[in-house]
Amino acid sequence: MIDELIFNVENITLRFGGVVSLNNVSLEMRRGEILAVIGPNGAGKTSLFNSLTGVYQPQEGRITLSAKSGRSVSVIGMKAHRVSSLGVARTFQASRIFGALTTFENVKIGAESHRGIGIAGAMVRGPRTRHGERESDELAVDLLDFVGLRSKANLLASSLSYGDRRRLEIARALATRPQVLLLDEPAAGTNPSEKLELTELIRKVRDERGVSILLIEHDMKLVMALAERLYVLNFGSVIAEGTPEEIRANEAVIEAYLGAASTAGDS
Amino acid sequence: MPRWLKHKALGRFFSLALAMAVVELVTGPPGSNETPTAGFSGSFGEKVSFFGLFPVPRIVQFLAFTVIIYFLISLWRSYGDRLRDGVRSLTERPRAVANKGSVRWGVAAALVVIGALLPRFVTDPFWQTAMVEQIAVYVLLALGLNVVVGFAGLLDLGFVAFYAVGAYATAWVTGALPLPPLFGVHLNPFFAIPIAIFLAMLAGVLLGTPTLRLRGDYLAIVTLGFGEIIFLFVDNLNGITGGSAGSGQVPHFSVDVGPLKYVWGLAPVPYYYLTLAFVILFVVAFSLLEHSRVGRSWTAIREDEVAAESLGINPLKYKVMAFSIGAASAGFAGVVTAAQTNFVNPSVFTIYFSINILVLVIFGGMGSIAGAVVGAVVIQTVSMYLIHTPPAGYQPQDLYIYLGALLIIMMIFRPSGLVPSKRRQREIGLAESGQGHMDEVLTGDVP
Amino acid sequence: MLEVSNAVVRYGAIEALHGVSFEVSAGEIVTLLGANGAGKTTTLRMLSGLHAPVAGTITFDGRDVTRTKAHQFTSLGISHVPEGRRIFPQMSVEENLEMGAFRRRGSISEDIDRMYETFPILKERRKQLGGNLSGGEQQMLAIARALMSHPRLLLLDEPSMGLAPMIVEAIFRIIGEIRDAGTTVFLVEQNAAQALRLADRGYVMENGRIVFTDTADKLLVDPRVRAVYLGEAV
Amino acid sequence: ASSSGAAGKPTFTIGYEGPLTGSNAQLGLNMVFAVQLAINNANATHKLPFNLRMATYDDQGSPTLSPAQAQSAIHNKSLVAVVGPAFSGATRAAEPYYSAAHIATVSPSATAAALATGKKNNNFMRVVAGDDVQGAADAKFLVKTKSVKSLYVVDDGSFYGAGLAAVVASEAKTLGATVTSNTYPETGSCGGTASVSEYTAAATQIVASGATGLFYGGYYCDFGLFLGALYSAGYKGVIMSGDGSLSPALVQGTSPAAAANNVYLSVAGGGSATLTGKLASAYKALAHFPAANATYAAQSYDATNMIIAALKKIFRSKSTVKSLRPGLITALHKLTFKGVTGTLSFQSNGDLNAKTIVDFSQVQNGVINSIGHS
Amino acid sequence: MIHYFTSHFATLRLEFWPLLVGGLASGFIYSMVAIGYTLVYGVLRLINFAHSEIFMSGGFASLFLLRAVVGNSQPSGFESVLLVGLGVLAGAVAGGLVAVLVERVAYRPLRRRRAPALAYLISAIGASYFLFNLAGKEFGRNYYTLPILFINRPVFSIFGASVQLYYLVVAGAGAAMLVLLDRVVAKSRLGRGIRAVAQDAETASLMGVNIDRTIVLTFLIGGALGGAAAFLYGIQSGVIYTMGFTPALKAFTAAVLGGIGNIRGAVLGGLLLGVVESLSVAFVSGAYIDVVAFSVLVAVLLFRPTGILGERLGRAA
Numbered sequence A: 001m002i003d004e005l006i007f008n009v010e011n012i013t014l015r016f017g018g019v020v021s022l023n024n025v026s027l028e029m030r031r032g033e034i035l036a037v038i039g040p041n042g043a044g045k046t047s048l049f050n051s052l053t054g055v056y057q058p059q060e061g062r063i064t065l066s067a068k069s070g071r072s073v074s075v076i077g078m079k080a081h082r083v084s085s086l087g088v089a090r091t092f093q094a095s096r097i098f099g100a101l102t103t104f105e106n107v108k109i110g111a112e113s114h115r116g117i118g119i120a121g122a123m124v125r126g127p128r129t130r131h132g133e134r135e136s137d138e139l140a141v142d143l144l145d146f147v148g149l150r151s152k153a154n155l156l157a158s159s160l161s162y163g164d165r166r167r168l169e170i171a172r173a174l175a176t177r178p179q180v181l182l183l184d185e186p187a188a189g190t191n192p193s194e195k196l197e198l199t200e201l202i203r204k205v206r207d208e209r210g211v212s213i214l215l216i217e218h219d220m221k222l223v224m225a226l227a228e229r230l231y232v233l234n235f236g237s238v239i240a241e242g243t244p245e246e247i248r249a250n251e252a253v254i255e256a257y258l259g260a261a262s263t264a265g266d267s
Numbered sequence B: 001m002p003r004w005l006k007h008k009a010l011g012r013f014f015s016l017a018l019a020m021a022v023v024e025l026v027t028g029p030p031g032s033n034e035t036p037t038a039g040f041s042g043s044f045g046e047k048v049s050f051f052g053l054f055p056v057p058r059i060v061q062f063l064a065f066t067v068i069i070y071f072l073i074s075l076w077r078s079y080g081d082r083l084r085d086g087v088r089s090l091t092e093r094p095r096a097v098a099n100k101g102s103v104r105w106g107v108a109a110a111l112v113v114i115g116a117l118l119p120r121f122v123t124d125p126f127w128q129t130a131m132v133e134q135i136a137v138y139v140l141l142a143l144g145l146n147v148v149v150g151f152a153g154l155l156d157l158g159f160v161a162f163y164a165v166g167a168y169a170t171a172w173v174t175g176a177l178p179l180p181p182l183f184g185v186h187l188n189p190f191f192a193i194p195i196a197i198f199l200a201m202l203a204g205v206l207l208g209t210p211t212l213r214l215r216g217d218y219l220a221i222v223t224l225g226f227g228e229i230i231f232l233f234v235d236n237l238n239g240i241t242g243g244s245a246g247s248g249q250v251p252h253f254s255v256d257v258g259p260l261k262y263v264w265g266l267a268p269v270p271y272y273y274l275t276l277a278f279v280i281l282f283v284v285a286f287s288l289l290e291h292s293r294v295g296r297s298w299t300a301i302r303e304d305e306v307a308a309e310s311l312g313i314n315p316l317k318y319k320v321m322a323f324s325i326g327a328a329s330a331g332f333a334g335v336v337t338a339a340q341t342n343f344v345n346p347s348v349f350t351i352y353f354s355i356n357i358l359v360l361v362i363f364g365g366m367g368s369i370a371g372a373v374v375g376a377v378v379i380q381t382v383s384m385y386l387i388h389t390p391p392a393g394y395q396p397q398d399l400y401i402y403l404g405a406l407l408i409i410m411m412i413f414r415p416s417g418l419v420p421s422k423r424r425q426r427e428i429g430l431a432e433s434g435q436g437h438m439d440e441v442l443t444g445d446v447p
Numbered sequence C: 001m002l003e004v005s006n007a008v009v010r011y012g013a014i015e016a017l018h019g020v021s022f023e024v025s026a027g028e029i030v031t032l033l034g035a036n037g038a039g040k041t042t043t044l045r046m047l048s049g050l051h052a053p054v055a056g057t058i059t060f061d062g063r064d065v066t067r068t069k070a071h072q073f074t075s076l077g078i079s080h081v082p083e084g085r086r087i088f089p090q091m092s093v094e095e096n097l098e099m100g101a102f103r104r105r106g107s108i109s110e111d112i113d114r115m116y117e118t119f120p121i122l123k124e125r126r127k128q129l130g131g132n133l134s135g136g137e138q139q140m141l142a143i144a145r146a147l148m149s150h151p152r153l154l155l156l157d158e159p160s161m162g163l164a165p166m167i168v169e170a171i172f173r174i175i176g177e178i179r180d181a182g183t184t185v186f187l188v189e190q191n192a193a194q195a196l197r198l199a200d201r202g203y204v205m206e207n208g209r210i211v212f213t214d215t216a217d218k219l220l221v222d223p224r225v226r227a228v229y230l231g232e233a234v
Numbered sequence D: 001a002s003s004s005g006a007a008g009k010p011t012f013t014i015g016y017e018g019p020l021t022g023s024n025a026q027l028g029l030n031m032v033f034a035v036q037l038a039i040n041n042a043n044a045t046h047k048l049p050f051n052l053r054m055a056t057y058d059d060q061g062s063p064t065l066s067p068a069q070a071q072s073a074i075h076n077k078s079l080v081a082v083v084g085p086a087f088s089g090a091t092r093a094a095e096p097y098y099s100a101a102h103i104a105t106v107s108p109s110a111t112a113a114a115l116a117t118g119k120k121n122n123n124f125m126r127v128v129a130g131d132d133v134q135g136a137a138d139a140k141f142l143v144k145t146k147s148v149k150s151l152y153v154v155d156d157g158s159f160y161g162a163g164l165a166a167v168v169a170s171e172a173k174t175l176g177a178t179v180t181s182n183t184y185p186e187t188g189s190c191g192g193t194a195s196v197s198e199y200t201a202a203a204t205q206i207v208a209s210g211a212t213g214l215f216y217g218g219y220y221c222d223f224g225l226f227l228g229a230l231y232s233a234g235y236k237g238v239i240m241s242g243d244g245s246l247s248p249a250l251v252q253g254t255s256p257a258a259a260a261n262n263v264y265l266s267v268a269g270g271g272s273a274t275l276t277g278k279l280a281s282a283y284k285a286l287a288h289f290p291a292a293n294a295t296y297a298a299q300s301y302d303a304t305n306m307i308i309a310a311l312k313k314i315f316r317s318k319s320t321v322k323s324l325r326p327g328l329i330t331a332l333h334k335l336t337f338k339g340v341t342g343t344l345s346f347q348s349n350g351d352l353n354a355k356t357i358v359d360f361s362q363v364q365n366g367v368i369n370s371i372g373h374s
Numbered sequence E: 001m002i003h004y005f006t007s008h009f010a011t012l013r014l015e016f017w018p019l020l021v022g023g024l025a026s027g028f029i030y031s032m033v034a035i036g037y038t039l040v041y042g043v044l045r046l047i048n049f050a051h052s053e054i055f056m057s058g059g060f061a062s063l064f065l066l067r068a069v070v071g072n073s074q075p076s077g078f079e080s081v082l083l084v085g086l087g088v089l090a091g092a093v094a095g096g097l098v099a100v101l102v103e104r105v106a107y108r109p110l111r112r113r114r115a116p117a118l119a120y121l122i123s124a125i126g127a128s129y130f131l132f133n134l135a136g137k138e139f140g141r142n143y144y145t146l147p148i149l150f151i152n153r154p155v156f157s158i159f160g161a162s163v164q165l166y167y168l169v170v171a172g173a174g175a176a177m178l179v180l181l182d183r184v185v186a187k188s189r190l191g192r193g194i195r196a197v198a199q200d201a202e203t204a205s206l207m208g209v210n211i212d213r214t215i216v217l218t219f220l221i222g223g224a225l226g227g228a229a230a231f232l233y234g235i236q237s238g239v240i241y242t243m244g245f246t247p248a249l250k251a252f253t254a255a256v257l258g259g260i261g262n263i264r265g266a267v268l269g270g271l272l273l274g275v276v277e278s279l280s281v282a283f284v285s286g287a288y289i290d291v292v293a294f295s296v297l298v299a300v301l302l303f304r305p306t307g308i309l310g311e312r313l314g315r316a317a
């Protein structure tokens, strides 16, 4: 069980015209782990996320996802909303909340998106619809509690501060009841004390909710504190893979990414 | 620009004079192909009675108005704020009350009662007829388009197509078209209602599925194209639709079950009640939808399609759904028109018509069901009023000059429409303070 | 060089800055610290005319620029690297650089070459559309673009946001070089430690007010700053 | 119950229904001033035992608005008859109402053949012949008189134009010509939405087809554009069109003007009539535009005068509007009237009398000259 | 059946070149009008629905000016060239002027209030109603013809298609103006300013671009081209208050076809649309020209969702 793979990425290559964003990338993600992807800007980290979630379609290679049901499915060629329904949730590098909706509504949309559409049900509001709606409401409140936004549930999402928006995004993603959560630079633009809170939150997501985490982050302190394993991308290729200690000591990684002064890990 | 014009007060006076000159021109006599200058010279030379007192050349009237209005504007600039604050503080409480849910329901119920009693008070047969074909039908169309444009944020410029589908479906199943009805059975238009609504919704799915992948203005032009294509087919497929002559054989509604016999004849009131019933039905259905999961999903897609998709919402499916649901009320409107006028003919289903409906929706307040209804009722009533009882001094053929001006002024002073939707208003508020974006139309494809 | 006194900025009904005062002298690097939503970005937007204050004054080189329009600021010698980089997405890297010199006359190819020297990655991507660059590439482009107008005062809004550690180093190094080349820098940063190490002075902002100011060295050891902005005393 | 005028005479209203706003407004305006003129003239003689007044019902040419306006007209307590409706579609939708209220409607322009079929003592009448009459005569003119062997028939997709063109095409085939038909929808310049460039292409194709004759079913506005394109493409054959194109505005609107030269035009039952002389100047004073350009002005003038003449015949001092309405239908059917468009009388189905002649005219040096009749 | 096709295609071969030439001529007019849409769309991201009336005003201006100048004379030779130039100029000036007025009255106040995009659409529709109905009222609702500036005649022929002088005038004047504009926008500061405002107005102002001025200039240029196009169009099709609607609609289609926001795309889209319409007369049927035109549009958009030359970005995440 521990070693069951959630994502098995085999030799994917993603090109945009002449630009090769991902070059023969392979990656394995196990259920229950916190895995980080690091690498210089433009290395292809976000592109990898987009490939895993169905936003981009790599031209070569295979991505296998073990769905909630336990079935293995191939992600490539699948639309983003389908991938989501298989238990993959994500946040975005630049936060993308629904600003005109309240915090609560944002999460609720996540909570109910996987139910069938059922126009009639939505209009007539039979007992099943109402029951489903109550469930979504409870989940939404629960999640807002979980990320510490309960008191701001009825504020417009656009009025939230930057840090709160990131939390909201996490809550909204969790509302889809994912098995794996992909976080794209969740700590960018937050100050050190907020980063600490965020570290706690992410760990809690894994420990209490049992959601595996795939993390992109440039803040080494946060990454090293959280990640159990790391992949390092550079120019679209994986240049290293291993535990934080191994990565910290890896010459290629230091040269390409961390820089000489980085061993202290502060930033 | 000359320096003196840069002086604010002078510049303002100059703009005002220009505006007044346009007013003189619009209200003045017309020119013609023979003497195109007659309109201009008449607009300033012709004598008019000034405030009913004595005749003066219009140029004098023009100058007098300019000065008077300039003076009034100056007054407003110095005291207006106080006045506005005063008015606001007066309306604050009533507005807060009006926003309460129970009050809203009360208002809705009152409106239904008023709607039901209206034919008792509006006895003028013109208005009784117009209430069906020119107001209620437009309300239905505005309601449907509001789902598409307001809820789902899709700019549809070919909405008239669904109205046409409804009307022609009615003609078809009642046996009025050259195309024989299914199984050769000539149905009563009553049975056409579900069929027409179904066919309109089907048309929504068929037109929507290939096109709704497109964004913003690309969608607008493609829907416009589809509207035009449907028009051309209807106009030219003589053997199926009767071509440009259409068909004058569509029967009236009738009921004939056992002892109950009733034929909707020429009198408009029965049609009015039937249509009103459906208006209420659609209003209820659409507002339930708006506040359901479906409505929230539409909002999410409108706000950020990529994010919505990442949450498992299939944008295409919801967009097609909006298209198809919006088409339902338009399809029904088509049934009413065909059955009441006994007549279908392509000349109604033009692109101009689509644009008019869009105007109603946005004028009323995009995304707001009350707005769609109010917009349609107000604009249609005003134009019908002007067509029916042209006020003194007004030249009926100038109707669209005034309507055009009204649209501009309205959008300047109340861009979110007469009865803006709350959700939409928030979005507009965000856009006003520089955050976020309003519609795909504005953001296009730029990430 | 730059002096702001009692500036108040509102977003509709919300007051974001409640009367802030500060100054920047020629040749320094001054940094503005503050939590999320403190009003740092708003301050910078005010300084480049994007959002005029409703009260207070801004003087630059002794001139009152409180009501000056955004597009006139570059001619005055102020250049702004906005939050989120704001690269023109459908212009190539080179065209973005050209935009930076919009107000200048004469040849700019030399300057472009100089930017390519400072940011070699941009040279590699010169024909690529700005919108397709990675975050770090965009940030470098944004700084380079701002430098194209030969500013005397450079406003930087969180230049290290989302950048890899090595690039962050590089950016801070470049900021130092920019100052050494004679451009005054006003820097907004979440990365307080590095910002303070580079800066001469700093202001700390909370909820739309400047709460205290000091030299950078002193702020680095100030317990209040250490607790909140350096994340240490937890 | 007719209200009493100042001189103790009752006042009756003659309605006009047609487009006064919207994209077809000009056509309606042309007519409405002619109706007004006829009424003014009638009142001015002071010889009538009643006063007349005009009421206008703007239907925008639309079949969805015309029922409301018909209702409005019907319930006008002094209204005795209606000139119009102007458009065939609008007429089709409004007629059930007028018919139920026994109101005579005399249309100056609704020529669709379908409008007059079947009904006896029809309340709907028209002072222009149905398209079937005109179309048959046109086909004969082209094939027999002008010896056209290969005819190209074009229509504008409108109720009127397509109907007329269809008659011409089928009659010409019967007479032994080879016929090619095509539709070019009305352009945006003329109230439709198609683009004018379609005519460039159409003209090229017609020239290439080698057709020696061309018939256009549609209105002058589009026909003028079409002529311009035919000229540019170097078409040399015979060109003909029907009453919808019979307007001096055609000549003025064709560029270059030479393109309209030698074009044949037909109109049934009215000659190439326009208001002339004193009538023309009176019209101009009312309308602010000249009568010469005003298609259907003369027909409207005649329609109004026919109603007045019939009213004069049946009016008794005790007449009520209620009795006058059906009376007028019968009286109009009995009437033979000499108007500016010719001598007019109606068949039982509302069409002009069978002996109706179709007048032909030709554009010669920028003027439309009558060249005889069928 | 086979016979039908062979004979049909025989005539088609005869018609192809003439139709192509005629289609190109109307294509040039579409292109010029399409540029007005594309430019305004570029900077404001909105469909300028009033562009049809900007076009119409150019037609009337050239009409009145040329009537006054030409009178009853029959110009020829150099005179003709001069008069065509004058017509283009009059159309351009009026079109530009009305465009700037529309911006001032119907758009700028909304921009100040950051109105939602669809509010602009309605305000533009309002301006359009207002302007064309006012023109109808003032100038009458019938046709005007422009005075004859030159005698139309075949000038030369290619592949059996005789090329009329009118087509040459349209193509010549159109091509000259399009090339000029392309140079200006690609190379000049103004052009760069327009593109910058189009992509990110606020950041453009940080670069020193005066947004208001750029927008006014955009309207001016687009309006001028549209007005000039109206004159060229009017030579064959006359001038009437409703003349703007369809050319504008088609031009907008052309702009989208070519990739809205892209100037060369607008030119390409215009020419393509003109040719497609022209050829579909022979290959399909006159009644279905628009069906063909819009089907081509849909087909293109399904394969290239941002038009032929539309710049493309992957979906940002």
Ligand SMILES: Nc1ncnc2c1ncn2[C@@H]1O[C@H](COP(=O)(O)OP(=O)(O)OP(=O)(O)O)[C@@H](O)[C@H]1O
Pocket (backbone or CB within 6 Å): A016, A019, A020, A021, A039, A040, A041, A042, A043, A044, A045, A046, A047, A048, A093, C132, C133, C134, C135, C136, C137, C162, E313, E314, E315
């Ligand atoms: N839609 C696209 N079209 C063209 N090129 C793209 C596209 N998306 C990404 N790229 C290119 O692919 C490369 C990888 O980009 P990506 O966004 O994945 O980097 P990243 O590792 O997330 O960087 P950062 O840490 O700066 O966010 C970059 O060079 C970028 O320019």
Ligand SMILES: Nc1ncnc2c1ncn2[C@@H]1O[C@H](COP(=O)(O)OP(=O)(O)OP(=O)(O)O)[C@@H](O)[C@H]1O
Pocket (backbone or CB within 6 Å): A159, A160, A161, A162, A189, B433, B434, B435, C011, C014, C016, C034, C035, C036, C037, C038, C039, C040, C041, C042, C043, C083
């Ligand atoms: N467009 C806006 N409309 C309304 N309020 C705004 C707007 N922009 C900013 N604010 C508010 O003004 C305050 C200051 O925001 P500002 O963006 O200046 O903060 P900041 O210090 O730059 O934060 P961050 O570190 O997150 O960038 C915040 O409370 C924010 O919510």
Ligand SMILES: [Mg+2]
Pocket (backbone or CB within 6 Å): A045, A046, A047, A093, C134, C135
């Ligand atoms: Mg990234």
Ligand SMILES: [Mg+2]
Pocket (backbone or CB within 6 Å): C040, C041, C042, C083, C157
């Ligand atoms: Mg900020």
